[in-house]
Structure formats: C-alpha cells, structure tokens
Amino acid sequence: MIDLINKAKTEHSLNKDELIELLSCQDGEQIFKAADEVRQKYVGAEVHLRALIEFSNICRCNCAYCGLRCKNRDIERYRMSAEQIVETALKAADFGYKTIVLQSGEDVFFTADYLAEIIREIKKNDVAVTLSIGERSFEEYKILKDAGADRFLLRIETTDRKLYEKYHPGADFENRIRCLEDLKQLGFETGTGCLVGLPGQTIESLADDILFFKELDADMVGIGPLIVHPHTPLNGQQNGSLDLALRVMALTRLLMPDINIPATTAMETLNPAGRILALQSGANVVMPNLTDDDARAKYEIYPNKAGVNYTELSEKLRSIGRTISHKKGYRGNTDCPLTLNPSPAGRGKHTNTARYLRKNMTPQELKFWNLVRNSQFENTKFKRQYPIGKYIVDFVAIQKMLVIELDGGGHNTPEQQKYDEERTKYLKSRGFKILRFWNNDIDNNIDGVFETISIALRERD
Numbered sequence: 244m245i246d247l248i249n250k251a252k253t254e255h256s257l258n259k260d261e262l263i264e265l266l267s268c269q270d271g272e273q274i275f276k277a278a279d280e281v282r283q284k285y286v287g288a289e290v291h292l293r294a295l296i297e298f299s300n301i302c303r304c305n306c307a308y309c310g311l312r313c314k315n316r317d318i319e320r321y322r323m324s325a326e327q328i329v330e331t332a333l334k335a336a337d338f339g340y341k342t343i344v345l346q347s348g349e350d351v352f353f354t355a356d357y358l359a360e361i362i363r364e365i366k367k368n369d370v371a372v373t374l375s376i377g378e379r380s381f382e383e384y385k386i387l388k389d390a391g392a393d394r395f396l397l398r399i400e401t402t403d404r405k406l407y408e409k410y411h412p413g414a415d416f417e418n419r420i421r422c423l424e425d426l427k428q429l430g431f432e433t434g435t436g437c438l439v440g441l442p443g444q445t446i447e448s449l450a451d452d453i454l455f456f457k458e459l460d461a462d463m464v465g466i467g468p469l470i471v472h473p474h475t476p477l478n479g480q481q482n483g484s485l486d487l488a489l490r491v492m493a494l495t496r497l498l499m500p501d502i503n504i505p506a507t508t509a510m511e512t513l514n515p516a517g518r519i520l521a522l523q524s525g526a527n528v529v530m531p532n533l534t535d536d537d538a539r540a541k542y543e544i545y546p547n548k549a550g551v552n553y554t555e556l557s558e559k560l561r562s563i564g565r566t567i568s569h570k571k572g573y574r575g576n577t578d579c580p581l582t583l584n585p586s587p588a589g590r591g592k593h594t595n596t597a598r599y600l601r602k603n604m605t606p607q608e609l610k611f612w613n614l615v616r617n618s619q620f621e622n623t624k625f626k627r628q629y630p631i632g633k634y635i636v637d638f639v640a641i642q643k644m645l646v647i648e649l650d651g652g653g654h655n656t657p658e659q660q661k662y663d664e665e666r667t668k669y670l671k672s673r674g675f676k677i678l679r680f681w682n683n684d685i686d687n688n689i690d691g692v693f694e695t696i697s698i699a700l701r702e703r704d
C-alpha cells in the first residue's frame with residue numbers, strides 16, 4: 244500500500260486496480276496524509292472561499308436522491324429576481340469574496356441571455372463567476388462564457404451508466420458528457436464530481452469516477468457523500484460513508500495535484516469535523532452560503548445542510564496552519580485563468596487555436612496521430628492539440644500524464660528553446676512527463692519513437 248501511495252504522490256498516476264486497492268484498504272490515514280502533502284506542494288496553504296448564491300430551487304429534473312426534484316411536492320419553491328441576485332453578489336464582493344457561485348436547479352426561466360445580463364453586472368466588480376445551473380446547449384454555454392463567466396460546475400455524479408440512468412430518470416448520460424466536453428472546449432474552468440454512497444454503487448465504479456475526472460482534465464472536483472432526503476425514493480436508505488468520500492477526494496488530489504477541491508458541505512453535514520478533515524486530506528476550497536436564510540432553508544437538496552460561520556472557520560483554519568486566500572483561486576492557485584488570452588474578449592481563443600491546430604497538422608503530426616488514434620497503440624487514449632493550462636500540447640495521454648511533442652527545425656532558435664523550457668517546467672509542475680521527438684524521428688525512425696513511448700507508458704503504469 245505504501246508503495247502505491249508513494250507512486251501516486253510522485254507520478255500522479257494510478258490504474259484502476261491500484262485505485263480499488265487504496266479505496267478498499269483498512270487504513271485511509273496514509274492516503275489522507277499523502278494528499279495533504281501534495282495539496283501543500285502544488286496549491287499551498289491558502290483556502291479559497293467561494294460565495295454561494297442559490298438563486299432558484301425550481302428544477303425540471305427528477306434526480307432520485309435530490310430534495311429539489313420536480314416530483315417533490317413537499318417543498319416551497321422560490322426564484323430570486325435578477326436584482327436580488329446581483330445585490331447579494333455585490334454584498335459578497337464588498338465582503339471580500341473573490342468568487343461568486345451562482346447555483347440553481349435546472350430552471351429554464353433563467354435563459355442564457357437573462358443570466359448573461361446578471362453575469363455582466365456582477366463582473367463589473369473584481370470577481371470570478373462560477374455557474375452551477377445544469378445542462379444547456381453549446382450555444383447557451385457560449386453566451387454565458389462570452390458574458391464573462393469563468394467557471395462551471397457540473398457533477399457527473401456517477402460514471403456507472405446503469406446507475407446514472409437509474410437515479411436520473413429521463414436523463415441522457417451521453418448528453419452529460421457532451422456538456423462537460425463543451426464547457427472544456429469553451430474555456431470554462433470546468434468542475435465535476437460524484438456522489439459517494441448511492442445504493443448499488445461499487446468501489447470499482449468509484450475508481451472509474453476518479454479516472455474519469457483525470458481523463459476529462461477537470462479543473463475542480465467536488466465529492467459529496469450521499470445524504471438521504473426523506474422526500475425522495477431513497478428514503479430509508481443509508482447515508483454515504485464520510486471515510487469513503489474522503490478517500491475518493493484524497494485519491495483525486497493525488498492524481499490531479501493542482502486542481503481545486505472543495506471541502507463539501509455534505510461532508511460537514513455528516514460529521515461536524517468533516518470540513519476540517521477534508522481540508523487536511525487534499526481539499527483547498529470552502530463555499531460559504533450567502534443566500535438569505537429563508538431561501539437557503541428551501542434549497543434542500545438534502546436535509547440539515549451545515550452552514551459556515553466565517554469567524555469560526557478562520558479560527559479553525561489558523562489552528563491547522565491554513566490561511567484564507569484573497570485571490571480568485573484559479574487552478575494551480577493562480578489569480579488569472581490559465582488561458583492564452585485572459586482578457587474577457589479573448590476567452591475562447593485558446594480553444595479556437597487548438598481547433599485550428601487540429602485542422603492544420605503537419606505531415607509528421609498526422610502520421611503520428613493515425614498510428615495512435617482510437618486507442619490503437621497499447622490501448623492508450625491519446626488526445627491531439629490539447630489545451631493544458633496556458634499551453635496547447637501536440638499529443639497527450641491524460642490517464643498516463645504523458646505529453647508527446649513533435650518538433651520541427653523552428654525549435655532550434657534561442658527564443659523557442661526558452662519558451663519550450665518554460666512550457667516543460669509548467670507541464671512538469673502539473674505532474675506531466677514530456678517526451679520530445681524531432682520530425683526527422685517520425686519520418687525515419689518511427690519504431691524507435693514508439694519504443695520510447697512504450698517504455699514511458701510502462702513507467703507510468
């Protein structure tokens with residue numbers, strides 16, 4: 244077990260069997276400790292506070308575990324006005340919050356255009372805006388991105404397709420994935436996550452969930468233990484286990500060292516020390532709820548949601564050697580989003596560039612791509628011209644954290660060499676291994692190229 248933890252700590256890569264072993268072992272303490280060390284190394288001691296505004300509890304969906312499901316008639320519904328939302332956001336900004344999270348059920352009253360107006364108003368202040376409003380079309384997401392939204396949370400909840408369909412009647416698993424891919428493509432910092440403790444969920448499927456987060460290259464991952472709501476079909480079932488939820492979270496931190504991970508409210512609701520335990524096991528974000536008391540009580544996804552007392556929280560953080568961040572806290576604890584062009588007008592150019600590069604591959608890139616596409620080389624999934632933070636890499640096997648760069652003669656210049664060095668340093672800091680080959684190698688020694696890649700892949704197993 245210790246060997247596996249050390250491997251995860253240094254290589255940030257584990258396969259499914261290894262994840263299952265660590266999710267099932269007797270003692271999780273070593274995993275929590277390792278995740279805490281990796282959190283400290285990659286994102287530091289700061290804890291980012293995100294001000295949560297739950298602006299509507301009206302939802303068209305019928306998720307079997309959620310108190311806001313449309314078929315729950317024992318709930319008083321509410322919808323805040325645009326003015327109330329903006330006013331609450333401005334209060335939060337005045338208080339010093341650097342991120343505003345706008346969260347709701349899937350409420351179609353709030354069209355993308357209407358939300359875009361609200362976002363533009365909020366963005367007049369120096370804050371990041373995160374949205375958590377469910378599934379929308381690519382065009383709607385684009386409107387929201389163009390209005391200045393920075394991040395989007397959309398938990399997959401479970402990657403077990405059968406379980407997903409069982410607990411999300413009428414929902415389409417493929418559409419969920421499409422949404423997440425659209426969000427990434429549009430340049431949102433994209434958050435996902437899962438529920439731990441759904442009846443019928445297996446350790447194997449939780450291992451798949453963690454691998455899915457990595458495959459997606461999610462920027463944020465939120466893990467919540469299931470808390471049963473009495474007015475749902477899950478009434479009478481057991482709550483999820485905090486220990487298992489913490490393990491899923493800690494292993495996610497080990498595999499994705501620089502992402503943002505919240506200490507979720509569900510963890511604190513299950514155990515009064517849950518938030519601090521999470522912060523000591525890989526988490527670096529807390530989301531205090533700024534919704535007014537009356538509305539907050541009605542936003543009952545699960546019962547008895549724990550609150551955050553700011554003074555108490557800051558004291559507790561101090562006692563464990565942590566500080567409250569005054570940054571917007573983008574991935575990697577940076578204060579600006581990791582895009583090629585961070586100005587609002589330029590957002591999305593990064594993904595446009597990647598798309599352009601995909602369409603205009605060099606003959607060597609095309610040759611390489613034709614030999615690795617569709618997981619045909621050693622059953623490994625490669626992506627091409629893929630944005631990682633502020634750079635676009637030629638090819639990457641995300642599961643293995645392996646980047647392949649193909650270089651032409653232009654990489655001989657001092658300027659390009661300096662740029663390549665910085666890029667390599669950045670990618671290494673995010674846990675990637677980088678292999679560089681000359682175009683000449685692709686033309687004349689393709690077997691040697693694949694032998695080198697094969698060795699690197701085995702090392703990352």
Ligand code: SF4
Pocket residue numbers: 302303304305306309310311312313347348349377544
């Ligand atoms: S989990 Fe979200 S989408 Fe599902 S019913 Fe609850 S609020 Fe609606």
